[in-house]
Amino acid sequence: MLEGNEQQLDEIVSSFRRISHAFQQLLWKDAEELEITPTQLMVLRKLSVHPEIGITELAELLHLGNSAASGVVDRMVKAGLITRQRSESDRRSFKLSMTDKGIEIRERSKQSLRRHLLPLSTIPIEDAGELLRIHGEIVKILEQGRDKKKL
Amino acid sequence: MLEGNEQQLDEIVSSFRRISHAFQQLLWKDAEELEITPTQLMVLRKLSVHPEIGITELAELLHLGNSAASGVVDRMVKAGLITRQRSESDRRSFKLSMTDKGIEIRERSKQSLRRHLLPLSTIPIEDAGELLRIHGEIVKILEQGRDKKKL
DNA sequence: AATATATATTTCGCATGCGAACTATTTTAC
DNA sequence: GTAAAATAGTTCGCATGCGAAATATATATT
Numbered sequence: 210m211l212e213g214n215e216q217q218l219d220e221i222v223s224s225f226r227r228i229s230h231a232f233q234q235l236l237w238k239d240a241e242e243l244e245i246t247p248t249q250l251m252v253l254r255k256l257s258v259h260p261e262i263g264i265t266e267l268a269e270l271l272h273l274g275n276s277a278a279s280g281v282v283d284r285m286v287k288a289g290l291i292t293r294q295r296s297e298s299d300r301r302s303f304k305l306s307m308t309d310k311g312i313e314i315r316e317r318s319k320q321s322l323r324r325h326l327l328p329l330s331t332i333p334i335e336d337a338g339e340l341l342r343i344h345g346e347i348v349k350i351l352e353q354g355r356d357k358k359k360l
Numbered sequence: 361m362l363e364g365n366e367q368q369l370d371e372i373v374s375s376f377r378r379i380s381h382a383f384q385q386l387l388w389k390d391a392e393e394l395e396i397t398p399t400q401l402m403v404l405r406k407l408s409v410h411p412e413i414g415i416t417e418l419a420e421l422l423h424l425g426n427s428a429a430s431g432v433v434d435r436m437v438k439a440g441l442i443t444r445q446r447s448e449s450d451r452r453s454f455k456l457s458m459t460d461k462g463i464e465i466r467e468r469s470k471q472s473l474r475r476h477l478l479p480l481s482t483i484p485i486e487d488a489g490e491l492l493r494i495h496g497e498i499v500k501i502l503e504q505g506r507d508k509k510k511l
Numbered sequence: 512a513a514t515a516t517a518t519a520t521t522t523c524g525c526a527t528g529c530g531a532a533c534t535a536t537t538t539t540a541c
Numbered sequence: 542g543t544a545a546a547a548t549a550g551t552t553c554g555c556a557t558g559c560g561a562a563a564t565a566t567a568t569a570t571t
Contacts, residue, residue: 300519
Protein backbone atom coordinates (compact mmCIF):
# COMPACT_ATOMS: atom_id res chain seq x y z
CA MET A 210 0.00 0.00 0.00
CA LEU A 211 2.86 2.29 0.76
CA GLU A 212 5.16 2.03 -2.20
CA GLY A 213 2.76 4.40 -3.88
CA ASN A 214 3.90 7.86 -4.78
CA GLU A 215 2.74 11.15 -3.39
CA GLN A 216 -0.35 11.19 -5.55
CA GLN A 217 -1.59 7.78 -4.37
CA LEU A 218 -1.22 8.85 -0.77
CA ASP A 219 -3.25 11.89 -1.56
CA GLU A 220 -5.87 9.67 -3.14
CA ILE A 221 -6.18 7.59 0.00
CA VAL A 222 -6.43 10.60 2.24
CA SER A 223 -8.97 12.18 -0.07
CA SER A 224 -11.00 9.00 -0.21
CA PHE A 225 -11.26 8.87 3.54
CA ARG A 226 -12.16 12.51 3.82
CA ARG A 227 -14.78 12.09 1.15
CA ILE A 228 -16.36 8.93 2.49
CA SER A 229 -16.49 10.41 5.97
CA HIS A 230 -18.08 13.49 4.58
CA ALA A 231 -20.65 11.65 2.48
CA PHE A 232 -21.59 9.43 5.36
CA GLN A 233 -21.88 12.36 7.71
CA GLN A 234 -24.25 13.97 5.23
CA LEU A 235 -26.39 10.84 5.22
CA LEU A 236 -26.52 10.78 8.97
CA TRP A 237 -27.58 14.40 9.04
CA LYS A 238 -30.37 13.69 6.57
CA ASP A 239 -31.42 10.87 8.83
CA ALA A 240 -31.33 12.86 12.03
CA GLU A 241 -32.75 16.05 10.56
CA GLU A 242 -36.33 14.88 10.31
CA LEU A 243 -36.17 13.70 13.89
CA GLU A 244 -35.10 17.21 14.87
CA ILE A 245 -31.90 16.04 16.46
CA THR A 246 -28.21 15.79 15.47
CA PRO A 247 -26.39 12.60 14.44
CA THR A 248 -24.21 12.58 17.52
CA GLN A 249 -27.18 13.06 19.81
CA LEU A 250 -29.01 10.27 18.03
CA MET A 251 -26.02 8.05 18.56
CA VAL A 252 -26.12 8.88 22.26
CA LEU A 253 -29.75 7.73 22.38
CA ARG A 254 -28.81 4.52 20.58
CA LYS A 255 -26.02 3.76 22.98
CA LEU A 256 -28.16 4.65 25.96
CA SER A 257 -30.90 2.27 24.88
CA VAL A 258 -28.38 -0.57 24.85
CA HIS A 259 -26.42 0.55 27.91
CA PRO A 260 -28.80 2.26 30.30
CA GLU A 261 -27.62 4.19 33.35
CA ILE A 262 -24.07 4.70 32.14
CA GLY A 263 -21.96 7.71 33.08
CA ILE A 264 -20.26 10.26 30.89
CA THR A 265 -16.88 8.59 30.75
CA GLU A 266 -18.41 5.29 29.62
CA LEU A 267 -20.48 7.14 27.06
CA ALA A 268 -17.37 8.88 25.78
CA GLU A 269 -15.67 5.51 25.36
CA LEU A 270 -18.62 4.02 23.49
CA LEU A 271 -18.67 6.98 21.12
CA HIS A 272 -14.87 7.17 20.83
CA LEU A 273 -14.99 10.72 22.04
CA GLY A 274 -13.01 12.72 24.56
CA ASN A 275 -14.66 13.39 27.91
CA SER A 276 -15.07 17.06 27.25
CA ALA A 277 -16.88 16.41 23.98
CA ALA A 278 -19.21 13.92 25.64
CA SER A 279 -19.87 16.34 28.45
CA GLY A 280 -20.90 18.99 25.96
CA VAL A 281 -23.28 16.74 24.04
CA VAL A 282 -24.90 15.52 27.23
CA ASP A 283 -25.32 19.08 28.39
CA ARG A 284 -27.12 20.11 25.23
CA MET A 285 -29.28 17.00 25.32
CA VAL A 286 -30.32 17.63 28.90
CA LYS A 287 -31.26 21.17 27.93
CA ALA A 288 -33.24 19.79 24.99
CA GLY A 289 -35.11 17.45 27.32
CA LEU A 290 -33.86 14.27 25.65
CA ILE A 291 -31.99 12.72 28.55
CA THR A 292 -31.56 13.07 32.31
CA ARG A 293 -28.36 13.46 34.30
CA GLN A 294 -28.58 12.29 37.90
CA ARG A 295 -25.77 12.13 40.42
CA SER A 296 -24.95 8.57 41.31
CA GLU A 297 -25.61 7.64 44.94
CA SER A 298 -22.71 5.23 45.17
CA ASP A 299 -20.13 7.51 43.56
CA ARG A 300 -21.02 11.16 43.83
CA ARG A 301 -18.47 12.14 41.20
CA SER A 302 -20.33 10.40 38.41
CA PHE A 303 -23.72 10.70 36.79
CA LYS A 304 -26.33 8.22 35.68
CA LEU A 305 -27.73 9.12 32.30
CA SER A 306 -31.21 8.04 31.27
CA MET A 307 -33.52 8.82 28.40
CA THR A 308 -36.64 10.90 28.90
CA ASP A 309 -39.91 9.91 27.24
CA LYS A 310 -39.10 12.32 24.48
CA GLY A 311 -35.70 10.71 24.02
CA ILE A 312 -37.20 7.24 23.91
CA GLU A 313 -39.76 8.29 21.35
CA ILE A 314 -37.17 9.81 19.03
CA ARG A 315 -34.96 6.78 19.40
CA GLU A 316 -37.89 4.56 18.39
CA ARG A 317 -38.71 6.67 15.38
CA SER A 318 -35.05 6.63 14.37
CA LYS A 319 -35.16 2.91 13.72
CA GLN A 320 -37.31 3.25 10.63
CA SER A 321 -35.68 6.49 9.65
CA LEU A 322 -32.16 5.11 9.49
CA ARG A 323 -33.35 2.09 7.56
CA ARG A 324 -34.98 4.34 5.00
CA HIS A 325 -31.90 6.47 4.57
CA LEU A 326 -29.55 3.54 4.20
CA LEU A 327 -31.81 2.23 1.45
CA PRO A 328 -29.72 3.64 -1.41
CA LEU A 329 -26.81 1.60 -0.13
CA SER A 330 -28.72 -1.62 -0.61
CA THR A 331 -27.51 -1.73 -4.20
CA ILE A 332 -24.09 -2.53 -2.84
CA PRO A 333 -23.40 -6.27 -3.04
CA ILE A 334 -23.56 -7.99 0.29
CA GLU A 335 -20.01 -9.28 -0.15
CA ASP A 336 -18.74 -5.75 -0.61
CA ALA A 337 -20.44 -4.63 2.56
CA GLY A 338 -18.79 -7.47 4.44
CA GLU A 339 -15.42 -6.70 2.90
CA LEU A 340 -15.78 -3.06 3.80
CA LEU A 341 -16.51 -3.78 7.43
CA ARG A 342 -13.65 -6.27 7.57
CA ILE A 343 -11.09 -3.86 6.09
CA HIS A 344 -12.36 -1.00 8.20
CA GLY A 345 -11.87 -3.24 11.21
CA GLU A 346 -8.30 -3.98 10.18
CA ILE A 347 -7.50 -0.33 9.70
CA VAL A 348 -9.05 0.73 12.97
CA LYS A 349 -7.12 -1.98 14.76
CA ILE A 350 -3.85 -0.82 13.25
CA LEU A 351 -4.48 2.84 13.85
CA GLU A 352 -5.66 2.45 17.43
CA GLN A 353 -2.78 0.12 18.17
CA GLY A 354 -0.33 2.67 16.90
CA ARG A 355 -1.96 5.35 18.98
CA ASP A 356 -1.82 3.31 22.16
CA LYS A 357 1.84 2.49 21.58
CA LYS A 358 2.71 6.14 21.46
CA LYS A 359 0.87 6.70 24.71
CA LEU A 360 3.16 4.39 26.66
CA MET B 361 -26.79 -5.16 2.83
CA LEU B 362 -30.15 -3.98 4.02
CA GLU B 363 -31.97 -7.09 5.09
CA GLY B 364 -29.92 -6.76 8.26
CA ASN B 365 -31.64 -6.07 11.52
CA GLU B 366 -31.33 -3.00 13.69
CA GLN B 367 -28.09 -4.17 15.22
CA GLN B 368 -26.35 -4.65 11.88
CA LEU B 369 -27.33 -1.17 10.81
CA ASP B 370 -25.88 0.13 14.01
CA GLU B 371 -22.70 -1.78 13.27
CA ILE B 372 -22.36 -0.13 9.90
CA VAL B 373 -22.97 3.32 11.27
CA SER B 374 -20.56 2.70 14.11
CA SER B 375 -17.93 1.40 11.73
CA PHE B 376 -18.09 4.53 9.66
CA ARG B 377 -17.98 6.79 12.67
CA ARG B 378 -15.05 4.89 14.02
CA ILE B 379 -13.01 4.73 10.83
CA SER B 380 -13.58 8.42 10.24
CA HIS B 381 -12.50 9.15 13.75
CA ALA B 382 -9.39 6.97 13.64
CA PHE B 383 -8.35 8.46 10.35
CA GLN B 384 -8.93 11.96 11.59
CA GLN B 385 -6.66 11.18 14.53
CA LEU B 386 -3.95 10.02 12.16
CA LEU B 387 -4.22 13.18 10.11
CA TRP B 388 -3.94 15.27 13.26
CA LYS B 389 -0.78 13.42 14.29
CA ASP B 390 0.55 14.09 10.84
CA ALA B 391 -0.29 17.76 10.79
CA GLU B 392 0.60 18.44 14.41
CA GLU B 393 4.36 18.34 13.97
CA LEU B 394 4.05 20.73 11.07
CA GLU B 395 2.17 23.11 13.36
CA ILE B 396 -0.88 23.21 11.16
CA THR B 397 -4.30 21.51 11.07
CA PRO B 398 -5.31 18.66 8.73
CA THR B 399 -7.77 20.79 6.83
CA GLN B 400 -5.23 23.55 6.33
CA LEU B 401 -2.68 21.01 5.17
CA MET B 402 -5.20 19.71 2.67
CA VAL B 403 -5.67 23.25 1.40
CA LEU B 404 -1.94 23.51 0.78
CA ARG B 405 -1.98 20.17 -1.05
CA LYS B 406 -4.83 21.22 -3.29
CA LEU B 407 -3.25 24.60 -3.89
CA SER B 408 0.01 23.05 -4.99
CA VAL B 409 -1.84 21.05 -7.65
CA HIS B 410 -4.32 23.78 -8.59
CA PRO B 411 -2.63 27.16 -8.17
CA GLU B 412 -4.53 30.43 -8.33
CA ILE B 413 -7.95 28.96 -7.64
CA GLY B 414 -10.71 30.84 -5.88
CA ILE B 415 -12.63 29.98 -2.75
CA THR B 416 -15.57 28.30 -4.42
CA GLU B 417 -13.27 26.02 -6.42
CA LEU B 418 -11.34 25.23 -3.27
CA ALA B 419 -14.57 24.40 -1.47
CA GLU B 420 -15.49 21.99 -4.25
CA LEU B 421 -12.12 20.27 -4.16
CA LEU B 422 -12.40 19.80 -0.41
CA HIS B 423 -16.10 18.91 -0.53
CA LEU B 424 -16.85 21.78 1.79
CA GLY B 425 -19.44 24.52 1.85
CA ASN B 426 -18.38 28.02 0.86
CA SER B 427 -18.65 29.34 4.34
CA ALA B 428 -16.38 26.66 5.74
CA ALA B 429 -13.81 27.25 3.02
CA SER B 430 -13.98 30.97 3.62
CA GLY B 431 -13.23 30.45 7.29
CA VAL B 432 -10.25 28.18 6.70
CA VAL B 433 -8.79 30.54 4.15
CA ASP B 434 -9.23 33.42 6.54
CA ARG B 435 -7.31 31.68 9.31
CA MET B 436 -4.60 30.60 6.89
CA VAL B 437 -4.13 34.12 5.61
CA LYS B 438 -3.80 35.31 9.20
CA ALA B 439 -1.27 32.54 9.85
CA GLY B 440 0.76 33.68 6.86
CA LEU B 441 0.37 30.42 4.94
CA ILE B 442 -1.47 31.68 1.88
CA THR B 443 -2.37 34.90 0.09
CA ARG B 444 -5.79 36.11 -1.02
CA GLN B 445 -5.76 38.57 -3.93
CA ARG B 446 -8.76 40.01 -5.72
CA SER B 447 -8.93 38.78 -9.29
CA GLU B 448 -8.55 41.47 -11.95
CA SER B 449 -10.88 39.80 -14.40
CA ASP B 450 -13.68 39.08 -11.93
CA ARG B 451 -13.65 41.37 -8.96
CA ARG B 452 -15.99 39.14 -6.96
CA SER B 453 -13.47 36.34 -6.73
CA PHE B 454 -10.04 35.83 -5.21
CA LYS B 455 -6.86 34.18 -6.39
CA LEU B 456 -5.30 32.10 -3.64
CA SER B 457 -1.58 31.40 -3.59
CA MET B 458 0.84 29.86 -1.12
CA THR B 459 3.40 31.97 0.70
CA ASP B 460 6.98 30.74 1.11
CA LYS B 461 6.01 29.48 4.54
CA GLY B 462 3.08 27.59 3.07
CA ILE B 463 5.26 26.05 0.38
CA GLU B 464 7.82 24.95 2.92
CA ILE B 465 5.23 23.26 5.14
CA ARG B 466 3.68 21.57 2.16
CA GLU B 467 7.09 20.21 1.17
CA ARG B 468 7.80 18.91 4.64
CA SER B 469 4.36 17.32 4.74
CA LYS B 470 5.28 14.91 1.98
CA GLN B 471 7.65 12.90 4.16
CA SER B 472 5.52 13.38 7.21
CA LEU B 473 2.38 11.86 5.74
CA ARG B 474 4.36 8.97 4.35
CA ARG B 475 5.78 8.26 7.79
CA HIS B 476 2.37 8.37 9.45
CA LEU B 477 0.73 6.12 6.90
CA LEU B 478 3.49 3.59 7.50
CA PRO B 479 1.48 1.48 9.97
CA LEU B 480 -1.09 0.96 7.26
CA SER B 481 1.48 -0.71 5.02
CA THR B 482 0.71 -4.02 6.71
CA ILE B 483 -2.62 -3.97 4.92
CA PRO B 484 -2.51 -6.16 1.83
CA ILE B 485 -2.37 -4.20 -1.37
CA GLU B 486 -5.53 -5.94 -2.63
CA ASP B 487 -7.42 -4.78 0.42
CA ALA B 488 -6.34 -1.21 -0.13
CA GLY B 489 -7.58 -1.41 -3.68
CA GLU B 490 -10.85 -3.00 -2.61
CA LEU B 491 -11.34 -0.33 0.01
CA LEU B 492 -10.87 2.49 -2.46
CA ARG B 493 -13.18 0.78 -4.92
CA ILE B 494 -16.00 0.23 -2.42
CA HIS B 495 -15.58 3.70 -1.00
CA GLY B 496 -15.93 5.00 -4.53
CA GLU B 497 -19.15 3.03 -5.01
CA ILE B 498 -20.60 4.31 -1.79
CA VAL B 499 -19.68 7.90 -2.46
CA LYS B 500 -21.20 7.63 -5.91
CA ILE B 501 -24.45 6.30 -4.50
CA LEU B 502 -24.64 8.78 -1.68
CA GLU B 503 -23.83 11.82 -3.77
CA GLN B 504 -26.24 10.69 -6.46
CA GLY B 505 -29.00 10.42 -3.88
CA ARG B 506 -28.18 13.83 -2.55
CA ASP B 507 -28.27 15.45 -5.99
CA LYS B 508 -31.60 13.81 -6.79
CA LYS B 509 -33.17 15.38 -3.75
CA LYS B 510 -31.88 18.76 -4.83
CA LEU B 511 -33.85 18.74 -8.05
C1' DA C 512 -6.41 10.09 60.33
C1' DA C 513 -3.73 12.89 56.92
C1' DT C 514 -1.77 13.06 52.60
C1' DA C 515 -1.19 11.70 47.95
C1' DT C 516 -3.10 9.88 43.98
C1' DA C 517 -6.64 8.50 40.90
C1' DT C 518 -11.11 9.20 38.73
C1' DA C 519 -15.47 11.76 36.99
C1' DT C 520 -16.88 15.74 35.14
C1' DT C 521 -16.74 20.66 33.66
C1' DT C 522 -14.86 24.74 31.56
C1' DC C 523 -11.95 27.22 28.33
C1' DG C 524 -10.19 28.53 23.87
C1' DC C 525 -9.59 26.77 19.58
C1' DA C 526 -10.63 24.88 14.59
C1' DT C 527 -14.10 22.66 11.84
C1' DG C 528 -18.41 22.43 9.28
C1' DC C 529 -23.32 23.50 8.35
C1' DG C 530 -27.22 26.40 6.39
C1' DA C 531 -29.27 30.81 5.97
C1' DA C 532 -29.08 35.60 5.28
C1' DC C 533 -26.35 39.29 3.38
C1' DT C 534 -23.14 42.21 0.06
C1' DA C 535 -20.95 42.97 -4.13
C1' DT C 536 -20.16 42.07 -8.57
C1' DT C 537 -21.30 39.97 -13.23
C1' DT C 538 -24.19 38.02 -16.61
C1' DT C 539 -28.68 37.43 -18.79
C1' DA C 540 -33.03 39.01 -20.43
C1' DC C 541 -36.17 42.09 -22.01
C1' DG D 542 -29.55 50.08 -21.13
C1' DT D 543 -31.86 48.77 -17.17
C1' DA D 544 -33.97 45.20 -14.33
C1' DA D 545 -33.56 40.43 -12.90
C1' DA D 546 -31.03 36.44 -11.99
C1' DA D 547 -26.78 34.17 -11.21
C1' DT D 548 -22.27 33.92 -8.93
C1' DA D 549 -18.31 34.82 -5.33
C1' DG D 550 -17.50 35.63 -0.70
C1' DT D 551 -18.57 36.87 4.08
C1' DT D 552 -20.95 36.71 8.42
C1' DC D 553 -23.91 34.66 11.93
C1' DG D 554 -25.43 31.24 15.22
C1' DC D 555 -25.16 26.66 15.95
C1' DA D 556 -23.16 21.77 17.10
C1' DT D 557 -19.00 19.06 17.11
C1' DG D 558 -14.52 17.66 18.81
C1' DC D 559 -9.85 18.48 20.78
C1' DG D 560 -6.46 19.06 24.74
C1' DA D 561 -5.31 21.36 28.92
C1' DA D 562 -6.46 23.13 33.31
C1' DA D 563 -9.70 23.16 37.10
C1' DT D 564 -13.00 21.06 40.70
C1' DA D 565 -14.90 17.53 43.43
C1' DT D 566 -15.01 13.14 45.19
C1' DA D 567 -12.95 8.48 46.05
C1' DT D 568 -9.25 5.40 46.90
C1' DA D 569 -4.62 4.23 48.34
C1' DT D 570 -0.47 5.09 51.11
C1' DT D 571 1.89 5.73 55.07
